[in-house]
Amino acid sequence: MxxxxxxxxxxxxxxxxxxxxxxxxxxxxxxxxxxxxxxxxxxxxxxxxxxxxxxxxxxxxxxxxxxxxxxxxxxxxxxxxxxxxxxxxxxxxxxxxxxxxxxxxxxxxxxxxxxxxxxxxxxxxxxxxxxxxxxxxxxxxxxxxxxxxxxxxxxxxxxxxxxxxxxxxxxxxxxxxxxxxxxxxxxxxxxxxxxxxxxxxxxxxxxxxxxxxxxxxxxxxxxxxxTGKIMPLFFCVGREAHVGYSFDGVNAAAIAARVVCLMDCCPDLMDGAGEDTLTPPVCLKLKDLRDTYSVTLPERAAAYFNVLSVSRSPLDMLEICRNIARRALEETLDGIREAGRRFQKQANRADTPVPAWEARVLTVHELMEMMAGEGNMDEAKARLSAFAEALPADMDEREKGLAVLDHLVSLVNLKGPAVVVGFLPPYYPQxxxxxxxxxxxxxxxxxxxxxxxxxxxxxxxxxxxxxxxxxxxxxxGFQGEPGELKTLAENMPGWGEVFSLSMDDLLSLDxxxxxxxxxxxxxxxxxxxxxxxxxxxxxxxxxxxxxxxxxxxxxxxxxxxxxxxxxxxx
Missing domain, CATH: 3.40.630.10 (Zn peptidases)
Incomplete structure (x- = not known):
């Protein structure tokens, strides 16, 4: 008893x-x-x-x-x-x-x-x-x-x-x-x-x-x-080039590093007030996505962050990430162009022009729409779901999400310079x-x-x-609009397989x-x-x-x- x-x-x-x-x-x-x-x-x-x-x-x-x-x-x-x-x-x-x-x-x-x-x-x-x-x-x-x-x-x-x-x-x-x-x-x-x-x-x-x-x-x-917790993801896509001709390409690791500089411990991104002020975002992982040594510029890199919130919705956070991604791309490309000009001048060479790259910022959902094209979005989702389900059961959830997004980027043949923004698990509503x-x-x-x-x-x-x-x-319960939860689900690679949360049940509670x-x-x-x-x-x-x-x-x-x-x- x-x-x-x-x-x-x-x-x-x-x-x-x-x-x-x-x-x-x-x-x-x-x-x-x-x-x-x-x-x-x-x-x-x-x-x-x-x-x-x-x-x-x-x-x-x-x-x-x-x-x-x-x-x-x-x-x-x-x-x-x-x-x-x-x-x-x-x-x-x-x-x-x-x-x-x-x-x-x-x-x-x-x-x-x-x-x-x-x-x-x-x-x-x-x-x-x-x-x-x-x-x-x-x-x-x-x-x-x-x-x-x-x-x-x-x-x-x-x-x-x-x-x-x-x-x-x-x-x-x-x-x-x-x-x-x-x-x-x-x-x-x-x-x-x-x-x-x-x-x-x-x-x-x-x-x-x-x-x-x-x-x-x-x-x-x-x-x-x-407090709530959300994990913004920045998936950076560069342009391949031999390191001896680095100005012909864009290093994805450089874009990701710039994102970290803009996001990590940024006081402007703290949420709350007074004694309830929460600590700012912290980068939990920064890495390139290749497994072997190479003298080719890293074409893909990723960074994700721990973000605490008492007021921001997934929709709010996605827009913040878009703006940071745009700024990171602009500053990275500006740096490459300036370095290229100095190299040409110092080396007295005019045969290494820096391409006029057009940078893009996309969400995971926008990338899914590119994959679906004129076809069926449900079919596109099913194709990715099958890939997610085949990943090792003991694989870390965040690594699974990265793998799913990496696969999606390959399927649409996305070329950089670009940053895809979205979310990784877990997610906790405030x-x-x-x-x-x-x-x-x-x-x-x-x-x-x-x-x-x-x-x-x-x-x-x-x-x-x-x-x-x-x-x-x-x-x-969820203290927001149902559409904000939909934004989360649409922009978390592997939603439903890698990370699941019954939105109907969550919305039914208060x-x-x-x-x-x-x-x-x-x-x-x-x-x-x-x-x-x-x-x-x-x-x-x-x-x-x-x-x-x-x-x-x-x-x-x-x-x-x-x-x-x-x-x-x-």
Missing amino acids: LEFTREGMLDLTKALVRMRSVSHTQGENEAADAIHDLLAGETYFQEHPDFLRLLPVESGGLARRAVLAFVQASTPCSRTVLLNGHFDVVDTDVCGDLADLAFDADAYTAAMAGRDIPEDARKDLASGNWLFGRGVMDMKAGIALYMAYLAHMARHRDELGVNLLFLAVPDEEGSSAGMRGSLSGLCAFVKEHGLDLVAALSGEPAFWTSKTTAESRPHRILFTGT RLNLRATEKERRLRTVMEGVCADLEKSVGAVSLVECFSGIMDLSYM VPIASVGPSGKDAHKDTERLELEYSFGVAPKMLERVVRELGVSSCESAVRGTAADCSSLS
Whole structure:
């Protein structure tokens, strides 16, 4: 039996940590089965077996699965709160010779005493209030909290004013294949039972900020929104030439390098404002697309970028990329022409004129239209899909996308100088609390009340508009026009095979989000650790309160207020 007590949740967390559910390994399936079996041991799910399901998230590969569980309030209602988390973890390579021990939280915590670790980690270790280990805070403790609470409320359904829907997924640490893949199953269940998702809560930990010092009170971050992420791609096409006659051609690597100079860390491309300002774009890869040594100018090169956003749509980003590509081409060709003039003058030669190249900027979709010509676009897409499906299953998604686009460029025989702009996976929509709906306003008010009481009792807390990292609850709806999603799909090579996302399901959702989970430090590091007193003393009461207040109708809350039982968080 799962116990909603400090000891019960601590023991469950340690048991979950022992599950070696490293992303993209069979351990993810083993964890899914174990979580399912633990919940299946509860009387409620034995009596309602259809309320506990393993949802397939992918047809190939590891055939990974998510776990969905539903607890219905004793008084029938449609209002439902989603409790979401991921059970995959990053690998333990950074733990060195303790890599294997990192899945045993007690043993790993004890071993930290003999390690050379930062001073703040050593102080936490000495306090006895912290547990170390891989996934202990990111995010096995959050899964344990939600599982224990779900089982507890299944035994006390008369206390529920809303239904509870639990969804634990694999592969959040990769490209959120777990959440994307389970979205259709989730939406189907919601439709099947006529549910109204009033909020989605994440069990991700409240991260301590760098503002915390030995003299200050703990400062934890909670959020009611999360940033979006998009991966712009610049596929640069030059003109071949022998290096001894370099002015006869255009080096694609030079175009790509100019793109990086214009995009990387460009302050003009930062999004957000004030404390919610996001970091600017960063180049994640720059490379030419040939595998062997050659004294021919590289004809093709590519660069792609990590771009965070809270306001820009894929359509906005595509236009920004067009402008940068045009400028990169102009500046590259201007440089070649100037170098050519200087070479002619210095060498006293007039036989090496620089061609008057006409540069082009195209989108992936425009290139597809060139391929289709007067024919059928569906046939052109099918031809590319077949190529994408034949790529190695274990090939990196970004490399697959590049391979598909490289194939498309060959099929249309595109000659440079040119830049094709588009996107690579993954894609995360931004999900903000815009206060535009009653659901959004209600959740924000509840979270503000919770944070005000936390400030009084357990230390400084910031309720931020937007979590600056990437998380699964991005997929709780799309805050834009359907055509903007279409732009994304049309300009991501391999869409549907390399990267898939059910746009119909995404557009059917509009669920406000918030973080209600444990607390910890140093996710993904060898000093990853969980704050025990907050995680198993405060967080459970916070979860109870948030769900309780979301279960009160808006008219009742107007009479009773939303700050009821403030002392419960102390």
